[in-house]
Structure formats: C-alpha cells, structure tokens
Amino acid sequence: MSQSRDANPKKKTLVITRFDPDTDEVPKTQEYEIPVHADWKVLDAVNFIKDEVDATISHRWSCRMAVCGSCGMMVDGEPKLTCKTALSDYGDRVTIEPLANFPVVRDLVVELEGFMEKFQRVKPWVIRAKEEAGRPGGPRKSEKGTYVQSPAELAEFKQFSMCINCMLCYAACPVVANEPEFLGPAAIALGHRYNLDSRDQGQDERNQVFRGEGSVFSCSFANECSEVCPKGVDPAAAVNQAKFGAVIDWATSFVVPRGGAGSEGGE
C-alpha cells in the first residue's frame, strides 16, 4: 500500500455495497470518505478501508498485478479489475459494487460455483483419443514423447489462452443477465481455445456442449465481453468462432461418421 507520499492527499467518497447474509435481507450501501493518493488503484482504496477504517468489509484480491483475476468489481457501474483501474480516473464519489449477474455471498464477494460448473462443462483440457499409434493426421511427438506444436499452431489459440477467469465478461454480458443456462464468454473462449489446439482431439465432444443447453447460439454479439476484458482475450470472437465451428460440426456430422477420436479419451 502506498501511503504518505502526498503531503495533502485528496479526499474521495467510496460508496460500497454491503451485504451480511446473517442479518441483511438485501444488499445496502455504506459510504466511506477517505484520503486517496494520486497513484492509487481502486483496490488500494478498498484495501485502505479494510485496513484502516472498517475491517468488516469482505472483498477478494491477491496478486495486485492483473494476473490472478480475483479483484473484479463493478466500479461506477462497469466491470473492472480493480488492481489495474486508476482511482484518479473517477470523480469524487465512486461506487464499488460486487460483480453484476452473480449471486452475492457477502459485501463485494460473489458466488463462483455457478461459473465453475459452466467452466467444467466445456472440458478445458487436452483430450486425446485412446488409439495414438499410427493415427493419421494426429499431432506429432518429439523423441521425448511430448507433443510438438509449431509457433503458427500456437498462434491460432494463444489469444484465448490468456484468460485469467476474472469473470468481468460475465458481469458485462446481457445474455448472462437473462439466460441462466448460457455457458457464457469465458467458458466458451476456453473451450474454443482447446478446440483450436493442434494437440487436441476433443472437438466433437466440445461442439456437442456448444450446441447443447446454454448453447453458443444464445450470444447476441453485443461484444460487451470483449469491451471489458482486461487481458485482450476478445471472448466475443471466440464465442462467434465457436458458433461457426458448431454449425460446421453439425453439418458434417451427417456425412462423416463420428466416434473414436476424442469420444472416449480425456476424462
């Protein structure tokens, strides 16, 4: 925490959502007027309140360098990673709320289990078929037994592998707000990332998930997920590429027999 650098730190009022599941029926707000320093991020201000003003506030954070994805909150109504959001970009009165579209556990902490369930449905791991030897078109193996991947093959999915699961995209998505079954941007982006991986053979399985309950076709291409993504993943591109892949997969399923590759491996 950076403190005591400014001789006369400016004051700002943070309006923070409070919710105690033991005593509150619905969330309420509480205001804190605090001295802020010019180089503070929003997370610094929340941490200051937690450390110096009111220790009962609950919020998540960890790395403070936009890698862990823990500190996502609504800042003046927009999903932000608070550790990389400058407090100086906001006025004298800043509203801090828990991520939209998520059940609230306490104060600024949201329930993650629903996201984890969606996450697992897209099988975010490399799926291999049982029969490896002599499989035509399969990935190449090095002498050490590891799968070889060229820089060009890596480049096809690398962007989508940069997701840090901060869930800002879920808080921004108008479809997530209205359709509880929708897989959502981050989960689809990760599933699509493995579908594009040259080592993977699980496209059939994932495309069935993409076409099933909460399918990729629920996306209305509002593009809000990509607008708020702090890592430039562009989940909207992944979701709409996944639509394309799911349609091609559905169409070719009538002429190309399925089964074998990926259908038994991986889990």
Place this chain on the structure above:
Amino acid sequence: MAGPSHPHAMAPSRPGKTRTAPPQMPASWWSHPRIRTYLLFDATGIVYLLLGLVALRVVWAIGSGPDVWDATMASLKSPVYVAFHVLGLAAVIFVGVRFFRFFPKSQPPRIGPAKPPPQPVILALLYVAWIGLTLLFAAILAGGIF
C-alpha cells in the same frame, strides 16, 4: 445495485450452505453509450417488423386489383411513408455497419486446411458485396434490368 438480473443468473445447480443475495445489474446499466448503441441495435427489429407489414400490404394490393394497387402506390408516396422508409434505410445501414465491424473476427483461424483471408480483406469484401448488391437491386427496381 438496482436492476435485477435473472434470479438464477450464475447460480450453482445446488445452493451452497450460505444464503446469497440475488444477482443484480447496476442501476445505470442502460446509460452507458455502448449499451445504448446495443439497445438501439435491438430496437431496429421494430423497424424491420413494420417494414415487413408494409411489404405484406403491397403484396395484398397486388392481388386486390388495379385500383387498390394504384391507391397503395399513391399512399406510399405520402411524407409519412417516405419518412418511415428513410428511417428504415438508416436502420439497415446502422445494423449493416455494426455487423460488418464484428463479422471478420467471428471467422475461425482456419476452416479445415483453408485459412480465411485477413480481417481487413473480409471487411472490404463485405462492403463491396453490399454496395454491389444494392446497385444491382436498384437497377432492377428502376427497370434498368429485366
């Protein structure tokens, strides 16, 4: 927080041990310029619905004899209808430009062994096709072709 999300948005399939507050959206969710643009995009559906009804009226007029047809054509020249068609044109251009802006990134990096052209090329092709088809239909409707 003010506007409710779906009460089961992002809820786990089985409730946890701790009671949770229902998911919410920010009170100002509708006021962000990006969201307003998106809502405007959605609202153009109403314009298309009305355009469809006008088209149905014209089809009905075709089958109702020359007098009804002439009356319908005359009414379409009224300032109200002309203004409505200008609105329809604006809606089509707005949706087209928005769709074309997003469409190139929805192309997968490869379709089987084939790679789609670079995004700027896709965008250019879309606009060329749009302008070309518009000119073609305009020529047909003006009697220049057929």
